[in-house]
Amino acid sequence: MSGKVMVKGTEAIAEAAIRAGCRLYFGYPITPQSELPEYMARRMPEKEVNGVFLQAESEVAAVNMIYGAACTGKRSLTSTSSPGFSLMQESMSYLAGAELPAVFVNVVRGGPGLGDIQPAQCDYFQATKGGGHGDYRLLVYGPESLQEAVELTVKAFDKADKYRNPVLLLADGLLGQMMEPVEFPDFSNLEKLEKHSSWALQGTELERKAHKVTSFNIDPVGLEKMNLNLQKKYAEMEKNEKMYEEYMMDDAEVVIVSYGTIGRIAKSVAKMARNKGIKAGVFRPITLWPFPYAELAKWAKKETKLFFTVEMSAGQMIEDVRLAVEGRCPVKFYGRMGGMVPTPTEIFDKLMELV
Amino acid sequence: MTYTERYKGPKSLTPKEFTYCPGCHHGIIHRIVAEVIDELGVQGKTLMVAPVGCSVFSYEFFDVDGTVAPHGRAPAVATGMKRARPDRIVFTYQGDGDLAAIGTGEIIQAANRGEKITTIFVNNAIYGMTGGQMAPTTLVGMKTTTTPYGRNPANEGFPIHVSEVLKEITGVAFLARTKVSTPQDVNKTKQLIKKAFMAQINNVGFGLVEVLSTCPTNWGLTPVESLKWLEENMTKEFPLGVYVDKVGDIK
Structure with missing residues (x-):
């Protein structure tokens, strides 16, 4: 811990993600959260961070870059606001189906449609009932303050790793744009993070069987089995993760x-x-x-x-x-x-x- | 006469039987991609991204770590992988519906970033998996299940020329259009695919090889008739050649 600093909400979440060991950010600008990618663009190339920032061509591309990065087992983050999160829903379903760990931030604004850029909570259904297709669940956190957002961001990465599941931080525009004093956790030791070497796509090095990561199974018997396993995992999350x-x-x-x-x-x-x-x-x-x-x-x-x-x-x-x-x-x-x-x-x- | 050596399949293919129709070129293309991976000695560090379409199963046929991307998004998925693991060799394998219709944005942007990935683009001018609908590369006048009177440019536009579009993009390091209709074509295509991988290995930029391919099932032709149709029609619409080569000579 390094004492309290005054920060903006989106930047607090960004820094918390870096402290949590996230070194891969992919995103597309959208108000009211563009300060988050801007912060990452400055921060990721810094020597003490040495991470990747990439501005995607769309939210659709951003979420698929997350899919690819998550396939390698590394911690990755994207952030967006309501219309952008709608665009990501197809791949949220793929990520959940393929059991990939990644963290998402939706700084919710007024809708429907293009709506406006002011704070709202109108994406609750989409966040909690599944905005994409199929039977899947996201772990969804709704922080009330910047300090809580920082702590939940770190937790989000831990839980994503633990359950191999996408985790969503649902923040409203108020939280994204307000400034508050925040205390950040220390930097995580990257070496000690979960490597996911039992399933992730990291190259066989000719030492093991090839890993296949997919939400695809053409055989309904197999696909039902996959679904039953997912439901078992969600039941476990329901039992352990309520806050x-x-x-x-x-x-x-x-x-x-x-x-x-x-x-x-x-x-x-x-x-x-x-x-x-x-x-x-x-x-x-x-x-x-x-x-x-x-x-x-x-x-x-x-x-x-x-x-x-x-x-x-x-x-x-x-x-x-x-x-x-x-x-x-x-x-x-x-x-x-x-x-x-x-x-x-x-x-x-x-x-x-x-x- | 005694045989001293039997043909052995490439190590980078699994023993799993292909699910492709008789006369389809996916099998040949899979084999030569796998041979290239073997010859470059990169099987242990290769990651592949399969598309949605007939080659959705390709992740099961290549004996390397792999995944299936959402329809059209393979270049974005490959980008995420390569950025996470720049020390790995990443390739996508995509059909014309996947790459040139729903995924047009992703392929152009990945190429434009000079993403250090390789794309094998198989163009057979039709949607195979869904049952023979019009593709972005379907020829003018060609009958498909969604152009039952033939593709009419006034309604459906013209076939898109992916290689001609991509050649204008600075980030592209290697780009060629080829076919695998004859043994000579197969050998030549293999060299082109190797170069597209070298563009990545040598950190030059994005590499893509467009392979003109048949679809006897949905073209409604025999495998032999399909080869003839490809030669007579597709090569006229889609001229073969090397469009970009910043890799130089390889051994």
């Missing part, structure tokens, strides 16, 4: 459920509510997949008057909240769209209407 934060939840009668920067704003709202005598708390999922269903369901008891989901979307995560609550308590929603960020007062006013 969430509970804030002032001990005696809460109103549970505000939010993630990312809105999860952070929700904490102010809970405080405002408590000042008015309403026992509010915040349940903040940190892993959006696997979603902490059971942990949230625990609060669906008779003392709880209301689950209040707040998102910068038309209501996407609320479907998972309802799945957790299973009709035992009322679940209400407040959201803004199109890049509009709700203020704490606005959310508080809505909450007061509901209680």
Whole structure:
């Protein structure tokens, strides 16, 4: 650890990736995350890093460069924003199918279509339910602060290696563009990183059988078997990787459920509510997949008057909240769209209407 | 007469039987690529990228580390591999649908970066795997399942000339169009493929060999008729030759 430094969100994630041992970045510029590739373009060639930065011709090419780099077993990163992440979906499915480790950052902006360049959370469905074809899952983290984003970036690389699976950091435009003091971890020892030599494409050196990495199997019996193995792995991830934060939840009668920067704003709202005598708390999922269903369901008891989901979307995560609550308590929603960020007062006013 | 030596297949091919149709040229092209890898002594450090199409199975036929790229994206996948492991030899094996339709962007950009990879481009003017639809290289007037009245330039445009397009790109170090219709052609093509690999090994730049090939099944011709059709039609539309050579003489 080297003390706190003031950085921008996209740059914090970039530096964290380098600290985690990522030496391969492929990406295509798109607002509001272009500072991330720009940072990598400066940083990767530096002597202490000695990595690769390559600006791809499209997000489609970038994600396939990641596919190729991941085939060699090395840590690689790409970052994009919503329309760009849509373009990557075909190959996300290939990466998941071929069980390749790689880390993705989606700094979400307002949609649909070209939308705008302001913060949003409208890509939750795409991130957590699979934007590409086939039965696959990504491990998805939704950080609320830059420090958490740094820590989750490092974790993302570790988990990608552990599960041989793509991992997604779902950040909204607020997180990408804000500045905060951050403490970075030390540089990882590259020699000690997982080499993946049991499966990766590194050349046989005529000493072993050739490795084949693919999501392809023309035989349905074989392909079902491959799918069953994937599902087994996803079940393992569901068992081990759930993360969430509970804030002032001990005696809460109103549970505000939010993630990312809105999860952070929700904490102010809970405080405002408590000042008015309403026992509010915040349940903040940190892993959006696997979603902490059971942990949230625990609060669906008779003392709880209301689950209040707040998102910068038309209501996407609320479907998972309802799945957790299973009709035992009322679940209400407040959201803004199109890049509009709700203020704490606005959310508080809505909450007061509901209680 | 006694035989002292039997023909042995190249080490860089697996014993797996090809899945290609009788009279298709993929088998010949696979063999000479594998022979080149053997002769260059790089089997142990070669990584290959198969496409989507008939040669999707090629990753199983080459006895080197390999993967299958999403349709058309092999040059981007190969770029990621080569940038991650510049000490490896990386090649893509792609058909005309994969490279010249859905993957046009990736091949041009990889060539333009002078990516140190080699591409074997097999052009048979038709989609094989999906059952004989029009390819970007389908000849004018040629009947396919999606041009049942013949390719009409007013509607479908003209066949794309990949080698002629790529020859204008500075990052290209070696580029040739060839065929494997006769034993002489096969020998010549092998030398051209070797040069395309040397462009990578000597760090000169991007190398591509376009091989005109048959598709008797989807052309609706016998293997022998297909050879004749290739000679009479394809070589006129797609002139053979070395388009770029910055590699120089090799031994």
